[in-house]
Amino acid sequence: MSPIGLEHFLAVSGLLFFTGLLGVIVRRNILIMYMSLELMLNAANLALVAFSRFNNNLNGQVMVFFIITVAAAEVSVGLALIVALHRKRQSAHVEDLATLKL
């Protein structure tokens, strides 16, 4: 068996990213779309850590640390927005939130 290299980790990261992208495109529940966004962020994190390890450079890991922190802040704001929207519209489906549509 060949040793685990960078491309293995990149393949996992890419597949996870596409799973998240598919979730954002196909699902209509706003919370599940949000979870798919988290999946995509995590996939990017995995790619960054893998690059950092295989290039012998710690800067990538610092970047991932920052991404995790910003993602936590982003999740809290996004969920507050979803709660506020749900209070106004009593719905968590993106089809019901089409006020901006022409």
Next chain:
Amino acid sequence: MTAATNILFFFFAFATLLCGFLVITSRNPVTSAMFLVLTIVSMAGLFVQLQAFFLAAVQILVYAGAVMVLFLFVIMMLDLKEEERRKIRLVGAAIGTLAVGSIGFIFVKSLASARHGFSPETPTLVGSTPALGKLLFTNYLLPFEILSVLLLVAMVGVILLSKKDLK
């Protein structure tokens, strides 16, 4: 790398991808959130394999701990029912799958062409926590401090947004 680490890699990679897929396919939002927790935990296993121990711990603490509790609280507050079987718009699903497939094709092609550019031998970097902390508090001190302000702003924003009478 030995055979054991290979097996561990494939185990965690498979768990990550399977749980990620189940996140987007399950109808109940609570099930989705639980599978997202599993995805994140198995991804922390991958981080350990990449010698990023501190990030694995942060991943579990922040994501599987804080963020997922937040998600579950919101699911509880919204009182989301199990999604009824809506008719999936075929055109939308087809276009979505097509877009994802084409991006995936580009990705696979670029990965295949870059295959020989990277050396497969085991690297020497060990993501030790002291080295990471030193880097964080010297080279990245300003972004680190800005990040704390960002967290404060997010906190104030969330408190304002969740007020009863949103003006």
